[in-house]
Amino acid sequence: MKSSDSTLVHTETGSKVIRERQTAEAARTKGLSRKAKDNLAGYLFISPWIIGFLGLTLGPLLFSLAASFTDYNITSKMNFIGLENYKRMFTMDDLFRTSLFNTLYYVIFSVPLTTAGAILLAVLLNQKIKGMKFFRTIYYLPAVLSGVAVYFLWMQLLSPSTGLVNTMLGWFGIDGPAWLFDPEWTKPALLLMKMWSVGGGMLLYLAIMQGVSPQMYEAADIEGASPWQKFYHITLPMISPIIFFDVITSTIGAFQIFQEAYVMTENGSGGPGNSLLFYNLHMWNNAFEVFNMGYASAMAWLLFIIVMILTAVNMKLGKRWVHYEGGDGK
Amino acid sequence: MSSMTAPKFYETKKFKDRVRLSFVTLLLLAGSTLILMPLWWMISTSLKSPAEIAQYPPTFFPKEFNFNNYIEAWQTAPFTRWALNTLFLATVGTIGSVLVNSLVAYGFAKIKFKGRNALFVLVLSTMLIPGFVTMVPQYILFSKLGWIDTYLPLLVPAFLGSAFFIFLLRQFMMGIPNELIEAAVLDGAGHLQIWWHIMIPLTKPALITVAIFSFNGAWNDLLGPLLYINDESKYTLQIGLQTFKGTVQTQWHYLMAMSVTVLLPVVLLFFFFQKYFIEGSNISSGTKG
Numbered sequence: 111m112k113s114s115d116s117t118l119v120h121t122e123t124g125s126k127v128i129r130e131r132q133t134a135e136a137a138r139t140k141g142l143s144r145k146a147k148d149n150l151a152g153y154l155f156i157s158p159w160i161i162g163f164l165g166l167t168l169g170p171l172l173f174s175l176a177a178s179f180t181d182y183n184i185t186s187k188m189n190f191i192g193l194e195n196y197k198r199m200f201t202m203d204d205l206f207r208t209s210l211f212n213t214l215y216y217v218i219f220s221v222p223l224t225t226a227g228a229i230l231l232a233v234l235l236n237q238k239i240k241g242m243k244f245f246r247t248i249y250y251l252p253a254v255l256s257g258v259a260v261y262f263l264w265m266q267l268l269s270p271s272t273g274l275v276n277t278m279l280g281w282f283g284i285d286g287p288a289w290l291f292d293p294e295w296t297k298p299a300l301l302l303m304k305m306w307s308v309g310g311g312m313l314l315y316l317a318i319m320q321g322v323s324p325q326m327y328e329a330a331d332i333e334g335a336s337p338w339q340k341f342y343h344i345t346l347p348m349i350s351p352i353i354f355f356d357v358i359t360s361t362i363g364a365f366q367i368f369q370e371a372y373v374m375t376e377n378g379s380g381g382p383g384n385s386l387l388f389y390n391l392h393m394w395n396n397a398f399e400v401f402n403m404g405y406a407s408a409m410a411w412l413l414f415i416i417v418m419i420l421t422a423v424n425m426k427l428g429k430r431w432v433h434y435e436g437g438d439g440k
Numbered sequence: 441m442s443s444m445t446a447p448k449f450y451e452t453k454k455f456k457d458r459v460r461l462s463f464v465t466l467l468l469l470a471g472s473t474l475i476l477m478p479l480w481w482m483i484s485t486s487l488k489s490p491a492e493i494a495q496y497p498p499t500f501f502p503k504e505f506n507f508n509n510y511i512e513a514w515q516t517a518p519f520t521r522w523a524l525n526t527l528f529l530a531t532v533g534t535i536g537s538v539l540v541n542s543l544v545a546y547g548f549a550k551i552k553f554k555g556r557n558a559l560f561v562l563v564l565s566t567m568l569i570p571g572f573v574t575m576v577p578q579y580i581l582f583s584k585l586g587w588i589d590t591y592l593p594l595l596v597p598a599f600l601g602s603a604f605f606i607f608l609l610r611q612f613m614m615g616i617p618n619e620l621i622e623a624a625v626l627d628g629a630g631h632l633q634i635w636w637h638i639m640i641p642l643t644k645p646a647l648i649t650v651a652i653f654s655f656n657g658a659w660n661d662l663l664g665p666l667l668y669i670n671d672e673s674k675y676t677l678q679i680g681l682q683t684f685k686g687t688v689q690t691q692w693h694y695l696m697a698m699s700v701t702v703l704l705p706v707v708l709l710f711f712f713f714q715k716y717f718i719e720g721s722n723i724s725s726g727t728k729g
Contacts, residue, residue: 151631152553159544159563162600167566170577177577184580231471237464247714248472251479254710254717257660258681259699263482266692272498274481280497306478313718331453337460358568366570369662373682390572397576398667406576414573421568 178408183401195408208384209392215297216388217364220304225356228311229349233341235312236319253310261373264303265290275302290374293383300370300386311360314352322348347433354432358424365417366390389413486510486696493692506693510701513694521673522680529591529676530658533598537605537654538647544601545609546635550621567603579667593668598654605650612646613639648716656706677702
């Protein structure tokens with residue numbers, strides 16, 4: 111496959127749209143049936159998405175699949191090298207294994223922590239307390255703050271001697287670690303930073319909790335249920351579809367970790383002892399530092415496969431514990 | 441409650457509830473302090489002198505307020521230019537995002553066409569594809585098109601729809617009665633007119649949500665400009681902040697002053713449109729409708 115294929119897809123759909131537009135005009139004059147008109151109108155309205163899907167998602171995906179079997183490096187011609195890139199990943203590239211391990215570590219800890227944190231926060235924020243609007247605003251605020259400024263802020267907060275985090279730990283007599291300078295503590299440091307903005311996920315849970323009818327809780331009260339029993343038997347089943355949705359999307363999100371490591375380590379190097387060399391950082395370095403596009407494409411496809419398998423596993427497991435109000439397990 | 445003997449006050453449910461709620465309030469207050477502390481730290485550091493920042497143990501309140509830090513930090517680089525660039529990209533991208541996603545969502549919500557449901561499932565499934573998977577080939581595509589070092593790779597995708605926003609707006613539009621549209625069709629209106637004159641005004645809250653999220657996304661985008669922009673005069677604020685890392689790494693007072701400045705519009709936007717932020721993340725109510 112040639113490198114310009116995705117471009118081709120792009121222009122082809124472009125002219126298709128023009129053709130569709132012309133037929134639409136013809137239809138108006140000739141007076142097509144309502145059904146045909148609706149079909150045309152429908153495709154026209156969604157055509158930006160179709161162009162985007164073909165040009166920015168499907169085309170690139172197929173292109174990178176093809177490129178993953180080549181030694182493509184942008185300047186030279188592509189040579190077909192079979193499974194060489196994939197072989198290299200597993201047998202020759204130690205950093206690949208490191209980066210995969212770091213990423214899985216981050217996913218395994220961040221997904222349960224943020225999900226549980228968001229649920230806990232939602233439960234706390236779902237009580238009848240004065241000033242609740244104020245609390246909700248405060249807890250949600252960090253979720254809108256992102257980008258380089260926030261990473262710099264956390265580099266400052268996590269500074270070993272003069273940072274806020276270790277200062278506060280000091281109040282409790284705890285000698286805080288060197289965080290971003292200690293390979294053992296770099297990933298926990300990023301998890302801590304992630305937990306600061308856990309309020310973003312909280313809103314989803316809060317919204318669905320507020321939809322639970324108060325009568326259910328009142329009935330439970332009459333039977334003398336404890337707050338924990340009410341949570342376990344009423345709230346948890348009601349919010350399980352959202353937990354399910356949250357786990358899937360945050361797993362995919364956690365696999366994308368890159369910017370934090372790129373900004374917070376020297377020249378995007380991956381931190382002390384490569385402890386913050388995440389999968390995407392390694393892929394980025396291969397693609398845009400040494401322009402090893404073939405290899406980076408193979409890495410991209412492996413990532414795609416891993417994420418799809420995990421999503422499928424999540425969906426399969428979800429059937430066991432997700433409770434839908436319709437009740438028939440679908 | 442049992443009526444055999446009058447329960448003592450501290451045994452009543454009312455009392456227990458009150459204790460529980462006081463406890464929750466205290467917990468939330470402590471949590472709020474923890475959430476706000478980093479922001480206070482940023483502001484406080486941005487006003488300190490370098491000597492005070494290096495001081496151990498650190499101070500919570502700056503001894504003197506060096507507002508000059510802000511002016512000096514702004515002057516260390518062409519920040520005015522970068523701010524205008526960012527504003528341009530965020531504004532144009534937001535307009536594209538609002539119009540196009542609304543158009544596509546209308547198609548999915550209110551026009552019956554062949555394969556509509558299958559295509560919508562496809563829209564949803566693209567949300568499962570990590571952006572990093574398509575990043576490398578997209579870069580190759582844009583470089584073949586000669587778009588490197590232009591704003592096109594940052595703007596064009598905004599005009600081609602995003603699955604999340606399409607989903608959000610479609611859910612919102614599904615809740616608008618079809619009778620309205622049928623009546624307009626009888627009056628001889630085309631879909632484009634219906635979209636503009638009926639749908640746009642009726643979906644305003646959802647559109648504002650999309651606008652805020654797009655603007656925020658573009659304002660905070662580091663990856664896009666990092667990949668596609670080389671020329672310093674075309675930098676955005678996020679890239680501009682990045683340059684601090686290499687050149688003036690230890691000048692935390694400048695770094696924090698610029699960080700506060702870059703975050704300020706986002707914070708103002710948040711407080712101004714708070715209601716919509718809270719609604720925007722609220723997809724769950726959409727899925728039910």
